[in-house]
Amino acid sequence: RNRCLLSIMYRAVLQKSLTVSGVRECLHISRVTSDRVWISDFDGNLILTNTRGEELDHLTDIGRVLGGHSVNSYGDLIYIDRNYNINKLSTENKEKTTIIKYNNTAPWGPECVYSSPSTGHLLVAMTYCTNNKFTGKVVRYNSTRENIQTIQHHNITGQGLYSSPDYITENRNGDVIVSDSIRGAVVVTDRDGNYRFSYRRPQSGSGLAPQGICTDALSHILVCDWDTQSVQMLDCDGHYLTEIKTSQHGINTPYGLSYDEDTHLLWVGDYRHNTVNIYSVVHTDSLTGLPVEDFKCRKHPSRPLSQFCIPCDVTLCIMCILTSGEHKKHDVRNVEKLFREIHKEKGL
Template sequence: MYRLVFQKSVTVTGVNHGRHISCVSPDRVWISDWYNLILTNSTGHRLEQLKDVGCGWGVHTVNSDGDLIYIDSEHNINKLSTDNKDKTTLIKYNTAPWIPLCVYSSPTTGDLMVGMCDTDPWTGKVVRYNSSGENIHTIQHDKITAMGLYSLPIYITENRNGDVIVSDYYYGVVVTDRRGNYRFSYTGPPSGSGLWSHGICTDALSHILVCDDQTQSIHIINCNGEFLSQILSPQHGIDRPFGLCYYEKTHKLWVGSLNNNTANIYKVVHRDSLTGTHKMDEEGAISSPGESWIASLSKFGSDRPVIYGDSNRMDSGLGLSGIGIEESHEDLPDYSEESGGKRLKREKRELAEEKDILIVTSKVNMPQNVSVKDLT
């Protein structure tokens, strides 16, 4: 069950719409339309405005220090300090005819991933730089088929397992692993409605959320590209969701609209769907069927999510389905004398500990202030 609890709507002065959003803190975000980039708080008050931002889609990101990194009008990639006083050019534009369209700062490595395009012919690539702006490698072709992976990469993000996730104007969602090996593409749910992908982000469970301008909703897929659910369609009062940002420390989702300068803020609550039901509840939560087995314990005085159930639910909650623990975590200690079953169970629990997730497999080890009823 994937639930969004509506928090508030924010009218942002200084932009015409919310094309892209980058979170700085629980109550401050950078938000842009086609020409303007504004730092605003959760009341919509304009705190800062940049004049030299480039036109485009995902042209800014925030690093783990809270610095803004953005593509300027001359295609340079700059860093603006947290106090908004010091600006540094990280990557001087010298990649013509390739033009940078989107940028993302990895919170784990500090690397910058830049989506670029060449218009003659239309083709795209992703270049990974370190935090000092030095080129590490380029992702452009499927290493097996030699086919081009991108055409017009307009948004880019990273999943918890290191996957590089691109929202491509023509090709939908394209996912490679951190080394550039092609994993999958997502071009719409099984119903065949298609996908016109725009803003994209991931959540604490490695789900991928992408705005679809064709259905004017947000699609949720798991880390292997399987469609889970569709949320925030027009009947939920969102006018063309376009820009997305998930702030993991508070599990808040900011959603910008293409048609106005109002951003909506939601609390993401992952719940165990044992009952198989979904509805709009008295808290104003929008629920939809999905494959999430995490329940937030924040209302019980803890921010640790919990997985309750069997190993399949554990795999889904940890984002392991179909990936394999060894590929996701290469630096685990050597326990070669363990049996396969014991090793896999231990590795899953180590991964849960790393993600600060509490695994509960029976009522016996359920925390005293949490009951099964609370998690359904």
């Protein structure tokens, strides 16, 4: 499995700041297209808006949860309603259907949902509270909405993984990534539910108050942090890379978050206001000095750029190496191994 292909240095440039009609605050953001997103507040409003902040559609039955909606690979909206049912709103005919009915006799209630673009599965994080103690779990549903996996306990210690899973996402490696506000951590497991790591403390040394979360094309993790008034950026193994100080651009309480892999635009929503900042995220030279201008192979779009040809000074996918004789006698290295070698030489 490919993990982090490169350690990337980020530079985020504020493109615009929007005042979004139809919501009081911007708790969660789900991308539909490069210029359209769904945004929700805590009053049960869920609106479709564009890059001008205009209200294009409006629902009023979303539940009082944080990461309560997602968009599937067809552009359909998936959301948790006031009765904790999970609904689908079709893009084509605007027909609403309940795809997972809430069992109101069960102790568990859904808190956030994510539709996987690679598998079509739904990841639903749930909680229940007993004696003022919160416990969480993640349930995976397949395309026919059968419960096929539950992630709840550490696969070695048996301890519970989650307390308050407020936001959930997935990266290209299939890792399940949860923002847990009570634990003050980003909790990551692999696709099989095996615990990988928890990220609790940014470089500044303060505690973490994680909220909205998303990933980029290289499986890096971006998470809103209330304590540092920033968006923290981690590699896919949980190592701190850098941060965007949203407080410098008027957002002191970053909450909602969405990343567009096609345009490299990052949408950041404000907890206290109906304001969204849109940043252009530029991936600058990594510590390896390797060129990273395009994360997807142009000849083989489904393949990551995992190989580096040293004589040609170019990043390639494995299919480029196997199907082309151009690099047959060249010194071609695995990007991750090369990155680690350079790190070792530099004493990093």
